[in-house]
Amino acid sequence: MSDVSESSGVDRGSVHSPPLGRWLWLVGATILVAGVLFGYDQGVIAGALIGIEKEWDVSTRLVEVITSWVTLGALVGALVAGTVADRIGRRAAVLAAAVLFVAGAIVEAAAPSPTVLVVGRLIVGFGVGVASVAAPLYAAEMAPSRVRGRFVSIYQFGITFGIFLAYLIDQLLSSGDSWRAMLGVSAVPAILLVLLILPSTDTPRWYLTKGRTADARRAVERIRPDDPDAGMAEIEEAIAEDVPQASWGEVFSRRWRTPLLLGIGLAVFQQVTGINAIIYYANKIFAAAGFESVADQTAATTWAIGAVNVLATLIAVAFVDRLGRRPLLLAGLVGMAVSLTAVGFAFRSLADIPEDPVTQTARVTNSGVIALVGLVVYIASFAFSLGPVVWTLINEIFPRSIRGRGVSVATAFNWGSAWLVSQFFLSLTDSIGQAATFWLFAALCVVAFGWIWRFVPETRGRSLEEIEEMWVERDRAVA
Numbered sequence: 001m002s003d004v005s006e007s008s009g010v011d012r013g014s015v016h017s018p019p020l021g022r023w024l025w026l027v028g029a030t031i032l033v034a035g036v037l038f039g040y041d042q043g044v045i046a047g048a049l050i051g052i053e054k055e056w057d058v059s060t061r062l063v064e065v066i067t068s069w070v071t072l073g074a075l076v077g078a079l080v081a082g083t084v085a086d087r088i089g090r091r092a093a094v095l096a097a098a099v100l101f102v103a104g105a106i107v108e109a110a111a112p113s114p115t116v117l118v119v120g121r122l123i124v125g126f127g128v129g130v131a132s133v134a135a136p137l138y139a140a141e142m143a144p145s146r147v148r149g150r151f152v153s154i155y156q157f158g159i160t161f162g163i164f165l166a167y168l169i170d171q172l173l174s175s176g177d178s179w180r181a182m183l184g185v186s187a188v189p190a191i192l193l194v195l196l197i198l199p200s201t202d203t204p205r206w207y208l209t210k211g212r213t214a215d216a217r218r219a220v221e222r223i224r225p226d227d228p229d230a231g232m233a234e235i236e237e238a239i240a241e242d243v244p245q246a247s248w249g250e251v252f253s254r255r256w257r258t259p260l261l262l263g264i265g266l267a268v269f270q271q272v273t274g275i276n277a278i279i280y281y282a283n284k285i286f287a288a289a290g291f292e293s294v295a296d297q298t299a300a301t302t303w304a305i306g307a308v309n310v311l312a313t314l315i316a317v318a319f320v321d322r323l324g325r326r327p328l329l330l331a332g333l334v335g336m337a338v339s340l341t342a343v344g345f346a347f348r349s350l351a352d353i354p355e356d357p358v359t360q361t362a363r364v365t366n367s368g369v370i371a372l373v374g375l376v377v378y379i380a381s382f383a384f385s386l387g388p389v390v391w392t393l394i395n396e397i398f399p400r401s402i403r404g405r406g407v408s409v410a411t412a413f414n415w416g417s418a419w420l421v422s423q424f425f426l427s428l429t430d431s432i433g434q435a436a437t438f439w440l441f442a443a444l445c446v447v448a449f450g451w452i453w454r455f456v457p458e459t460r461g462r463s464l465e466e467i468e469e470m471w472v473e474r475d476r477a478v479a
Contacts, residue, residue: 023200023222027142028154030196033189034094034135035158036165037101040186041070041124043163043306046282047170047298051179056114060426067280068422069118070125075415077129082408085134090141091202093134098197100127101190109184124186129415133408141203142223153317156388160313163279164306170283171298204235246401251409255475259397262456263410269448270390271417273336274441275382277425278375279305284426285375288434289346290368304376312383324460325389326452332385333449339377340442346370347434386448396459399468 045067052058052066077097085093104124111117136155143151166182173182204223207216217232224231251260278285282301283294291297320328346367398406429437459467 024143026196026200027139027223028151030094030193030200031135031139031151031155032158032161033193033196034097034131035155036162037098037186037189037193038128038131038135039159039162039164040166040189041101041104041128041162042159042276042279043166044170044182044186045070045280046167046284046301047174048179048182049281050174050283050294050297051182052114052117055179058114060430062114064423064426066114066118066121068419070121070128071276071415071419071422073122073125073127074129074132075125075412075419077126078132078411078415079129079408081130081133082404084130085137086206089202089206090134090138091197091200093130094138095194095197097127097131097134098190098193100124100130101193102187105184105187105190109180109187111180120183132411138203141205153388156391157310157313157317160310160383160387164302164310167282167298167302167306171295171302174294174298204231205239208235208239243401245404248405251402251405256399256402256406256471258474259399259471260402260406260409262397263394263406264413265451266390266393266456267410267414268417269444269451270386271414271421272441273333273382273386273445273448274340274378274421274438275386276418277421277441278378280422281425282375285371285434286368288350289371290350300372304372305379308376308379309383309387312380313388315384316388319384320389320392321460324458325393326456326458328385328389329452329456330385330449332381332389333445333452335381336378336386337442337445337449339374339381340438340445343371343374343378344435344438344442346374347438350434393456393459396464396467399471400464 049063049067053063058066077100081093084096088096100123104120104122104127107120107123108117111120139151139155169185170182201215201219201222204216204219207213207219216235217228220231220235221228250256282305283297286297286300291300316328349367349370394407394410395403425437428440432440457470462470
């Protein structure tokens with residue numbers, strides 16, 4: 001897989017900052033829609049599960065499979081996406097992801113049985129995994145360096161907006177048994193993604209690595225018409241400076257063990273602190289918290305989870321380079337731990353509700369408000385910390401020679417952890433109760449806080465070369 005963080009755009013920070021051309025706006029729109037698709041397919045299942053359970057009377061275990069197997073597909077898709085993007089191109093990989101989205105959405109919407117629905121979820125998940133690698137890579141290599149961070153952030157913002165959009169569609173369709181329409185709607189932005197990517201070119205960098213100089217030149221002329229000669233020279237220079245990709249043996253060698261363990265740890269803690277359980281099962285959580293009607297559940301999910309997630313993500317975009325990575329991570333984990341503890345107590349009080357219907361209604365209302373506020377704080381805390389900052393760090397801490405494969409390993413652990421949480425969340429709540437489950441997530445937030453405080457360095461203001469040298473110096477000190 002190519003090096004996203006070191007990949008050349010077409011401008012290394014020239015003195016002049018010409019306005020973005022129409023082709024770069026097309027690239028930005030493509031990246032945004034790819035992120036929206038990713039987020040939509042993560043969030044839509046929260047509302048669709050209600051209709052699925054009504055139509056097929058599925059067991060808790062099958063509900064978990066329907067929900068979580070999209071992450072299994074994403075795990076496989078992410079593992080092969082780097083190789084696919086290198087072989088057929090970044091543009092073609094994004095196009096393939098869009099086609100998978102369309103196919104998966106059609107299978108989901110027309111599924112005659114739960115088994116076929118699971119197959120559709122796997123297809124969609126595979127598309128999610130490919131898009132999660134190919135879209136940011138496409139953005140990083142197409143955008144000039146002065147706006148590269150902004151273009152990659154567009155994808156992250158698109159994910160959160162897609163989750164919100166999915167919840168909003170769920171809310172609009174909640175009055176009927178419209179789960180097929182909820183899942184099928186994702187074909188619309190997927191088709192839009194196809195229409196956006198078709199007139200685009202691949203990245204100049206990929207063309208040059210394949211010896212297609214004329215195609216690279218045409219691509220540069222599109223995205224940097226002010227000075228294509230300088231753009232070509234900068235990309236050629238960046239490719240000449242690339243280091244050979246390390247073997248898998250070197251990736252797992254003692255020399256790079258520290259950054260590898262940090263990348264894996266960050267990826268795992270992002271998931272085991274509960275985020276996907278809440279995103280996937282938000283409606284069920286609010287139903288258990290006392291929101292009786294489907295409309296109330298979907299409304300709470302839409303605004304308390306979806307909208308807050310979008311808005312709080314902007315905090316990270318604004319402050320990650322001002323305040324640093326560690327402060328945002330640590331502050332977010334404090335908010336997550338406190339809010340999850342409060343949500344646990346809210347569910348504990350629900351378990352103690354007396355049988356009197358009048359008293360029960362009052363207790364459900366009070367506890368539901370506590371759960372709602374707690375989840376709002378949790379989502380906001382996650383969205384400005386573990387959500388975007390973890391991926392910033394993962395793409396910074398690996399040395400150039402192992403960065404592609406190191407990020408792949410961390411991504412695989414991330415999707416694997418997401419699958420474990422979403423696969424067993426309902427079974428865990430059935431086994432130990434909602435309160436204990438949320439307290440378990442809170443305890444994992446405390447563990448993550450201590451681990452980050454002790455082991456994760458601050459990378460703000462450090463070049464990638466300086467970060468690499470830091471690991472070399474630590475290895476020398478240990479030796």
